[in-house]
Amino acid sequence: xxxxxxxxxxxxxxxxxxxxxxxxxxxxxxxxxxxxxxxxxxxxxxxxxxxxxxxxxxxxxxxxxxxxxxxxxxxxxxxxxxxxxxxxxxxxxxxxxxxxxxxxxxxxxxxxxxxxxxxxxxxxxxxxxxxxxxxxxxxxxxxxxxxxx
Amino acid sequence: xxxxxxxxxxxxxxxxxxxxxxxxxxxxxxxxxxxxxxxxxxxxxxxxxxxxxxxxxxxxxxxxxxxxxxxxxxxxxxxxxxxxxxxxxxxxxxxxxxxxxxxxxxxxxxxxxxxxxxxxxxxxxxxxxxxxxxxxxxxxxxxxxxxxxxxxxxxxxxxxxxxxxxxxxxxxxxxxxxxxxxxxxxxxxxxxxxxxxxxxxxxxxxxxxxxxxxxxxxxxxxxxxxxxxxxxxxxxxxxxxxxxxxxxxxxxxxxxxxxxxxxxxxxxxxxxxxxxxxxxxxxxxxxxxxxxxxxxxxxxxxxxxxxxxxxxxxxxxxxxxxxxxxxxxxxxxxxxxxxxxxxxxxxxxxxxxxxxxxxxxxxxxxxxxxxxxxxxxxxxxxxxxxxxxxxxxxxxxxxxxxxxxxxxxxxxx
Numbered sequence: 001x002x003x004x005x006x007x008x009x010x011x012x013x014x015x016x017x018x019x020x021x022x023x024x025x026x027x028x029x030x031x032x033x034x035x036x037x038x039x040x041x042x043x044x045x046x047x048x049x050x051x052x053x054x055x056x057x058x059x060x061x062x063x064x065x066x067x068x069x070x071x072x073x074x075x076x077x078x079x080x081x082x083x084x085x086x087x088x089x090x091x092x093x094x095x096x097x098x099x100x101x102x103x104x105x106x107x108x109x110x111x112x113x114x115x116x117x118x119x120x121x122x123x124x125x126x127x128x129x130x131x132x133x134x135x136x137x138x139x140x141x142x143x144x145x146x147x148x149x
Numbered sequence: 150x151x152x153x154x155x156x157x158x159x160x161x162x163x164x165x166x167x168x169x170x171x172x173x174x175x176x177x178x179x180x181x182x183x184x185x186x187x188x189x190x191x192x193x194x195x196x197x198x199x200x201x202x203x204x205x206x207x208x209x210x211x212x213x214x215x216x217x218x219x220x221x222x223x224x225x226x227x228x229x230x231x232x233x234x235x236x237x238x239x240x241x242x243x244x245x246x247x248x249x250x251x252x253x254x255x256x257x258x259x260x261x262x263x264x265x266x267x268x269x270x271x272x273x274x275x276x277x278x279x280x281x282x283x284x285x286x287x288x289x290x291x292x293x294x295x296x297x298x299x300x301x302x303x304x305x306x307x308x309x310x311x312x313x314x315x316x317x318x319x320x321x322x323x324x325x326x327x328x329x330x331x332x333x334x335x336x337x338x339x340x341x342x343x344x345x346x347x348x349x350x351x352x353x354x355x356x357x358x359x360x361x362x363x364x365x366x367x368x369x370x371x372x373x374x375x376x377x378x379x380x381x382x383x384x385x386x387x388x389x390x391x392x393x394x395x396x397x398x399x400x401x402x403x404x405x406x407x408x409x410x411x412x413x414x415x416x417x418x419x420x421x422x423x424x425x426x427x428x429x430x431x432x433x434x435x436x437x438x439x440x441x442x443x444x445x446x447x448x449x450x451x452x453x454x455x456x457x458x459x460x461x462x463x464x465x466x467x468x469x470x471x472x473x474x475x476x477x478x479x480x481x482x483x484x485x486x487x488x489x490x491x492x493x494x495x496x497x498x499x500x501x502x503x504x505x506x507x508x509x510x511x512x513x514x515x516x517x518x519x520x521x522x523x524x525x526x527x528x529x530x531x532x533x534x535x536x537x538x539x540x541x542x543x544x545x546x547x548x549x550x551x552x553x554x555x556x557x558x559x560x561x562x
Contacts, residue, residue, distance in 0.1 A: 040531040064501035
């Protein structure tokens with residue numbers, strides 16, 4: 001049972017129930033759609049970037065608790081930061097969810113997002129946690145669509 | 150709530166003991182396997198038949214003169230006779246081995262479709278088809294200029310028969326429909342609809358993928374022109390399916406794939422085709438597949454569909470009652486005639502989270518769109534969780550599922 005509570009931590013449940021930065025963004029400069037065809041999770045990510053700084057970011061869509069909380073926490077984490085910082089965070093997140101379960105996580109890089117380290121116990125759910133991040137990468141690179149399956 | 154009484158003569162414990170995979174712990178809990186609409190577990194006799202074939206009889210078929218090849222050929226063709234009897238086809242010439250249901254539908258859509266469907270013709274399907282009974286017809290429409298029509302379903306997930314009838318017309322060339330919806334559990338009155346389709350001159354394909362392990366199939370009584378099903382859902386191995394076609398129609402249909410075994414003679418100028426059903430079985434087939442499938446068919450017939458159906462119906466009624474009594478749980482698919490499948494959603498909880506949490510209780514259910522995205526769109530939901538029953542499930546399995554769903558609500562707050 002401990003690995004379940006490890007996955008569904010209170011922070012994740014809270015962001016699932018009350019997602020932050022959820023809704024449309026009128027003055028978006030960057031946008032991408034993320035889709036996990038396997039489970040039907042869909043999200044739209046919209047960013048307002050000025051120079052190299054992410055002024056605002058919002059997401060919309062439907063998905064499981066993990067994908068929704070991940071998008072919510074991600075938007076919180078990158079808002080107000082530079083594109084380069086967001087990309088560094090992407091790498092740190094990717095490293096965390098692909099680190100073998102037996103290895104420790106470097107929390108100095110990842111901060112609050114460490115709540116998703118429990119997803120490593122659930123291989124089928126890693127894609128859920130990663131969807132928002134892949135969509136972010138697509139939006140920053142100018143691609144329109146990101147897919148995880 | 151009393152357990153259903155109709156199960157008295159059906160020894161489910163004895164049946165369960167035939168399925169080795171059911172006897173295991175998952176995350177430390179006894180496995181409760183409720184993903185049967187995806188694939189069923191295999192009885193020991195099926196595993197033994199495949200193993201025995203590879204240990205004693207393995208050889209290529211239809212060409213060797215040596216003892217092993219003769220044995221393998223005989224086992225392969227005996228299996229065809231078992232399948233013929235299973236679906237009550239007139240002749241083994243009407244039984245084509247495929248990989249699965251999807252391949253069967255694609256053979257018909259390509260080989261029969263390209264020959265018989267032209268621009269402006271219509272193909273009629275239902276709104277509850279699996280992607281495998283949508284996409285091949287869309288592709289045929291694209292190739293031929295034909296039009297795909299979709300008969301709607303009501304809010305319970307039942308086919309609206311009047312609307313189906315209105316969509317039938319002189320341009321309807323093919324009616325392709327499931328006998329049992331994998332996403333909703335709806336039983337479709339395919340015999341009645343086949344009669345209506347034939348009245349306008351349409352050819353009929355019935356997708357029996359879900360139905361074939363819940364009730365007896367009689368292709369002559371259905372009177373459909375094609376019937377497709379897959380082995381792995383009738384307790385047989387994966388990788389083996391069956392395409393039934395009426396002999397006259399198969400005779401008139403060109404082959405789908407060219408190669409060895411499907412030919413009469415070959416020169417560089419021209420080839421002629423082998424007789425039915427070999428015309429549709431190019432290349433070395435999945436020889437152990439039909440052998441395993443035949444063992445599964447004999448196993449199922451030994452128990453009998455009357456008992457299986459009675460057991461599963463009582464269990465479905467019990468599961469429906471227990472699950473619909475849970476607060477915050479809604480069953481999707483409440484057609485008056487259903488079998489096996491209970492698709493459901495939970496308030497504020499995504500099906501994926503349901504699937505993960507019940508798995509930790511040892512309960513295997515399917516979550517997602519079940520390869521039926523148009524069904525999900527029809528009900529305005531992204532996905533469902535789905536429990537699907539087989540002959541070896543028990544009321545105790547349902548009780549465990551209900552407890553696990555309560556646990557989901559607890560975890561997700």
